[in-house]
Amino acid sequence: MDLYPIANAxxxxxxxREGDAAALEALFRAFEVPVYNLARxxxxxxxxxxxxxxxxxxxxxxxxxxxxQDGSLWGWVRTIAxxxxxxxxxxxxxxxxxxxxxxxMEHKREDTALRMDLEAALERLGETSRAxxxxxxxxxxxxxxxATMMGxxxxxxxxxxxxxxxxxxxxxxxxxxx
Amino acid sequence: MTHLTMExxxxxxxxxxxxxxxxxxxxxxxxxxxxxxxxxxxxxAARLRxxxxxxxxxxxWPRVAARVNTVRRQRRIxxxxxxxxxxxxxxxxxxxxxxxxxxxxxxxxxxxLSSLQQRSRALEAAIGAYGADTRVLDGRTSRVAxxxxxRIADLDQQxxxxxxxxxPGTGAxxxxxxxxxxxxxxxxxxxxxxxxxxxxxx
Numbered sequence: 001m002d003l004y005p006i007a008n009a010x011x012x013x014x015x016x017r018e019g020d021a022a023a024l025e026a027l028f029r030a031f032e033v034p035v036y037n038l039a040r041x042x043x044x045x046x047x048x049x050x051x052x053x054x055x056x057x058x059x060x061x062x063x064x065x066x067x068x069q070d071g072s073l074w075g076w077v078r079t080i081a082x083x084x085x086x087x088x089x090x091x092x093x094x095x096x097x098x099x100x101x102x103x104x105m106e107h108k109r110e111d112t113a114l115r116m117d118l119e120a121a122l123e124r125l126g127e128t129s130r131a132x133x134x135x136x137x138x139x140x141x142x143x144x145x146x147a148t149m150m151g152x153x154x155x156x157x158x159x160x161x162x163x164x165x166x167x168x169x170x171x172x173x174x175x176x177x178x
Numbered sequence: 179m180t181h182l183t184m185e186x187x188x189x190x191x192x193x194x195x196x197x198x199x200x201x202x203x204x205x206x207x208x209x210x211x212x213x214x215x216x217x218x219x220x221x222x223a224a225r226l227r228x229x230x231x232x233x234x235x236x237x238x239w240p241r242v243a244a245r246v247n248t249v250r251r252q253r254r255i256x257x258x259x260x261x262x263x264x265x266x267x268x269x270x271x272x273x274x275x276x277x278x279x280x281x282x283x284x285x286x287x288x289x290x291l292s293s294l295q296q297r298s299r300a301l302e303a304a305i306g307a308y309g310a311d312t313r314v315l316d317g318r319t320s321r322v323a324x325x326x327x328x329r330i331a332d333l334d335q336q337x338x339x340x341x342x343x344x345x346p347g348t349g350a351x352x353x354x355x356x357x358x359x360x361x362x363x364x365x366x367x368x369x370x371x372x373x374x375x376x377x378x379x380x
Contacts, residue, residue, distance in 0.1 A: 018335065018338065019250075019335050021243065024243070024246070025239055025243070028238075028239050028242060029239075032234060032238065032239075033231060033233055033234065034231070036232060036233065036234040037231045037232045037233075040232045041232070046235060049232075049234075050234065050235075050236065050238055053234060053238045054238050054241055054242050054245070057238070057239075057242045058242055058245050058246060061242065061246045062246075062249075118222070118225050118226065118229065119229060122226070122229075133226070134226070137222075137223040137226050137227070138223075138226050138227050138229075142192075143192070158185060158188065158189065159185060161185075161188055162183070162184040162185035162188050163184075165184050165188065165219055165222065166184050168222055169218070169222070172222075174218060
């Protein structure tokens with residue numbers, strides 16, 4: 001079942017394939033929020049996330065003819081969005097800042113432990129780790145799928161996820177056990 | 179006791195049995211600390227999934243639509259130019275060669291349609307040979323030309339839909355009307371470019 005169902009999906013897709021502007025806009029309206037959310041969780045800034053939204057839907061409009069209706073429409077759009085977001089990270093070559101924040105966060109731990117803070121901790125993760133943790137733990141992609149999208153290995157994805165969880169644990173004020 | 183690393187714990191969440199995980203699973207069953215750590219990972223992931231959805235601050239559709247339209251227009255112009263280049267016609271030749279003659283009154287609809295299509299191709303070739311996409315136009319002329327190109331693009335979409343929707347041998351009247359409109363628009367586009375060229379003495 002599609003997470004974000006669209007009314008009359010088959011007819012909308014058929015019309016979009018013919019270049020119908022209203023149908024293309026209907027696709028945009030159906031998925032703009034989840035695409036933005038995914039993009040914003042992966043990218044550092046609102047502007048980058050907005051660019052990803054534009055690039056994603058431009059690609060959707062251009063490639064709707066290649067969408068095979070055997071899979072979920074949202075799944076197809078989401079994979080385009082994830083690829084565009086990862087491409088944006090590579091293009092911007094964001095500096096992974098989690099190490100820089102470690103020390104600061106140690107001091108802030110009491111504040112962040114007031115529960116603000118999974119959101120803040122996520123924001124402070126390095127770009128790659130944050131992308132992996134979001135794609136794996138929230139969007140449900142496998143390590144193999146993430147590796148393909150990132151042009152890396154599954155082992156790389158696994159180690160980034162582990163690294164993210166260790167840091168989140170630390171920043172959320174959870175003591176390491178054992 | 180040596181506890182499992184975060185990476186080893188995370189591997190135990192993955193579907194399927196990875197080589198080497200049997201021993202780790204046994205350890206997990208016996209180790210409260212590792213089980214608690216894995217629970218915390220699961221809880222963290224659940225909290226991540228429960229984070230509020232972030233919403234776009236601005237409507238991005240106008241930008242997407244504008245970009246899609248721009249690319250369509252560029253593609254159309256490239257297509258028209260490529261067709262003209264195949265004819266290897268020069269600007270002077272394009273201006274000297276008389277306009278394609280109006281479609282003769284054909285007796286059968288199929289012949290009329292074919293005649294309109296030929297005339298449409300000839301007009302496109304003339305525009306392409308003139309090099310319309312590489313010429314500098316004043317603002318007003320440019321707007322008129324762009325408007326005509328947009329209308330031709332819309333018409334092309336209608337033509338495509340009509341041709342796809344109509345079973346072979348049907349829909350001839352609709353097609354004829356659309357092709358006539360297309361020829362009319364192309365004629366107007368030729369006028370825009372040729373008149374402008376005459377005005378500047380080219």
